[in-house]
Amino acid sequence: MPGSLAAINAVNAANADPGSVESADQRTGTRLPAVPQAHLVPPSDARELSKLFFARLRELPEGSAGHQYARNTLIEMNMALVRFAARGFRSRTGAGAGAGAEMEDVLQAGTIGLIKAIDRFDPDRGVEFSTLALPYVTGEIKRHFRDTTWAVRVPRRLQELRIELARTRDDLSATLGRSPTVKEIAQHLRLDEETVIEGLVAANGYSTETLDTPAQADEPSPSGRRTHALSETAGQNDPAMELFEDLHSVGPLVKELPERDRTILYLRFGQELTQAEIGTELGISQMQVSRLLSSILTRLRAGMLAA
Incomplete structure (x- = not known):
């Protein structure tokens, strides 16, 4: 060689x-x-x-x-x-x-x-x-x-406008704290509203998939592993949605906790500190942190089951 x-x-x-x-x-x-x-x-x-x-x-x-x-x-x-x-x-x-x-x-x-x-x-x-x-x-x-990649034929000017629209929507959303209106996007790009609407509609043709499309089309499947089509997963429970529902339910319960309990939860699950590190932060032993954390989670679990 x-x-x-x-x-x-x-x-x-x-x-x-x-x-x-x-x-x-x-x-x-x-x-x-x-x-x-x-x-x-x-x-x-x-x-x-x-x-x-x-x-x-x-x-x-x-x-x-x-x-x-x-x-x-x-x-x-x-x-x-x-x-x-x-x-x-x-x-x-x-x-x-x-x-x-x-x-x-x-x-x-x-x-x-x-x-x-x-x-x-x-x-x-x-x-x-x-x-x-x-x-x-x-x-x-x-x-x-x-x-x-575009799923349908779209004029070049609208393909380029799609990128500008996506960037502008992100920038304005960050500035305004909400999704911008068509009028706000048009003013930012100095375009008329009809052009912006045309671009937004054309963007829907950027990517489409049939229900027979493999769920992971760009990932080579290991030998022997079955590749599932989208039609086989459509309608199934979404774990992320279940997690959202759990968080939505536990939010009011956390607000009712004493300040120290909320701090312990934040340090453990927000900052991902160990129990020993939390104890050092609060001036208590690791054993105390363990007991407090167990008690807090038990109360929250009971509150969610009663809701």
């Missing part, structure tokens, strides 16, 4: 060139090995080489030839991560004549995520680069599909 670590070391040892990429920078000390075909480096070798390149990347001045070489080589050596993540989205690219072009777009989106991961990676944290990189790569690919 032309890109194997052994081959790279052998070539660099036999052809040591004082005029290599890094030697021009007298402040950087040791030189990085030349990797002429970085995209052919096997994943196992890429992991070892990446550690060396990441360590040196932090020392090289940003914008220098050495920094650019190290960064570009890291991108090429780790493209296997992008290809691995992209395989999970093959069902979305189809199998027609345009599937190849669509997959190329997916790979480009994934590469953006890879570059972001390289720029943010800190080798001192003791985390494998792939652990950080895959969420970035997958996130960019998903963003690509969110921004480009």
Whole structure:
């Protein structure tokens, strides 16, 4: 394999060139090995080489030839991560004549995520680069599909307006503390209300799914695991809704508790402190906290059952 670590070391040892990429920078000390075909480096070798390149990347001045070489080589050596993540989205690219072009777009989106991961990676944290990189790569690919996939044919101007409307609604909701009206959105974007309404209606055509769609279309199912269609889960109890109902019921009961009891609940479930940490905070023993917490939860449980 032309890109194997052994081959790279052998070539660099036999052809040591004082005029290599890094030697021009007298402040950087040791030189990085030349990797002429970085995209052919096997994943196992890429992991070892990446550690060396990441360590040196932090020392090289940003914008220098050495920094650019190290960064570009890291991108090429780790493209296997992008290809691995992209395989999970093959069902979305189809199998027609345009599937190849669509997959190329997916790979480009994934590469953006890879570059972001390289720029943010800190080798001192003791985390494998792939652990950080895959969420970035997958996130960019998903963003690509969110921004480009439409279930029905919509004019380009309305596709672009959808993004502006979504951003404006988020901004105004944060400012106003409620959902903005059509008039408020139109004034913010300096558009007439009819255009805003047209954009909101068109946004409904951005994504639709049939009841036969797998519940996790973009996640490859492990071998032997059945993939459920949406029709099989529609109408079932939603655990999140049950939790909301429980919280809605327990809210008034918590308000009736003494201040110290409410503080204990907040520290335990809001701040996620241990019983020992709560005891230190309140100046009581861990055993006292345990008894108080048990008593509080018993009262709340009894109150919910009586409601």
